Amino acid sequence: MTLTELRYLVALADQRHFGRAAEFCNVSQPTLSTQIRKLEDYLGIALFERGNRSVVPTPVGERVIAEARHVLNGASRLRDIAGAARSVLAGPLSLGIIPTLSPYLLPWLLSPLRAAFPALELNLVEDQTAVLLRALSDYELDAALLALPVDAPDIEQQPLFDETFYLACPADHPLAHRDRVRMTEIETASLMLLSEGHCLRDQAIALCSQPLIDPGFRTASLTTLRHLVAAGYGCTLLPALAGAAETDARITLVPLAENNARRRIGLVWRRGSPRRTDFDALAALIRKQAPAPVTVVPAN
Amino acid sequence: MTLTELRYLVALADQRHFGRAAEFCNVSQPTLSTQIRKLEDYLGIALFERGNRSVVPTPVGERVIAEARHVLNGASRLRDIAGAARSVLAGPLSLGIIPTLSPYLLPWLLSPLRAAFPALELNLVEDQTAVLLRALSDYELDAALLALPVDAPDIEQQPLFDETFYLACPADHPLAHRDRVRMTEIETASLMLLSEGHCLRDQAIALCSQPLIDPGFRTASLTTLRHLVAAGYGCTLLPALAGAAETDARITLVPLAENNARRRIGLVWRRGSPRRTDFDALAALIRKQAPAPVTVVPAN
DNA sequence: TGCCGCGATAGAGGCAGGCTATTGTGAACG
């Protein structure tokens, strides 16, 4: 039993005439006759009653024809599903994104993305780098936006933009009036960071030449940190995008003097993923839409 | 796109291994590889992501696979429909039957029929001969039980049994004590018949040598006629099966002397109908189950 | 009775789907 036979079957049921059904199917009349007969032999029942001037489905034939229509509709839907996903960035795509980037990147990304690729069905997963990489290798994610470099096997990446860090301190803080500060000038005791697992925390610790004296804070979002700074509990480091969004009259942002006080955001995916063109298109759009606070890394 | 390709697709989705999927499908691994690749080319999308040790469906692949399962289920149902109808007297069958036979034949026919052919889905249509023949030629019926002979083109028939007629008269009627009566002895003025269109009426009129004086009765059922006879309004003719069922203490049944005072019941169907074996089986069962009042016509 | 419409059959050809054998490529292991 083949889909072609079922197409012939339905055509004959509609046309009730071998010649017209064959014409409808763009085949010759003997071809259609033979295939219908073959289908009847295969099923072991008569599907049509051939009269002298008539071709009429048998009662079982009617049921078989109804089911055949059902099958053909399914095949058509299958083609539609594939067709809708054929073009670039269409159909389902699971994208991971780190929490220190998500709330500040998505507002200016989502609208252009929807405008450029309306058929894209984005499934966003916000979590820490390690979790995202795990999900990526487990095929739960197709790609992820996170801070480079990533240390994982079988991962390909494409850098997108650089984001400098700012010291966020209370407006009455001793360093608040400075044009720029060095990391060594910051009292590590007053530096508040995100809880463990956030790559931003790890990077901030790496930037501190002195060992960090933990103040006991364990915060899960930069917004919470901002409130803590505004209330005078201490300082923190904010990436450029977050700093531009988390504004507060009681907070001053001071650029850091160190050249490496920044992070590079990139798109990563499994090596050999068949959606490479999708990822290229996504990367291109992110680069194009990148707002002022960040520095776009030119495509290689 | 073929059903075979879809089978390979779901097998690979289930097994996640080309070799095992090929074994499951009873084909070689290269065959399955090629067909999967062909399907991907046809659909224009990647259905699986081939890793070094892994074969994982892409997100669109998952959807396509789900739809493929759906299509294959439909194809399987289609085979089941055909398979259920493959045996004799199984599946749907529309059977016409005339009103003067239906209430008296069905009681002893239906139970054995169900017992012998439990898969038969009988769709009974009770109407007059002309209507049944029309429905038959319009493919609304598959066969019909009615009085022979039938005068219609492209109709094949098989006689089943003969049914003698009885004069049904009030117990105090002058003819009620007779062993047998001739049609000529019956006062045509007191003879009540069914309304026009019933073959039994036509046959009764044909049996009367004298022209019938219409008493003005137009009854649609033999049961009504029985009540009229019991109330003394006149006499009527009842076929044997009806006479055996429509008993009443105030009614006497007298056999008719004429040899042709009987009707022959037969099964008729369109010439060339593919369900000939079904009809033969049905006819054989009716002959076997025929009760005493009728005389079975031997099969030719 | 001859023509016409329509479906079935015959025979030929070309493509597709199947096979075996082999290659390429990571991964595991001594």
Next chain:
DNA sequence: CGTTCACAATAGCCTGCCTCTATCGCGGCA
């Protein structure tokens, strides 16, 4: 660090079937 193993892809070939054109058979109709 080379070898081997596992596994999918590729090559090349063959068979079967799907399709075609040509023709036949059969009723209906003029």
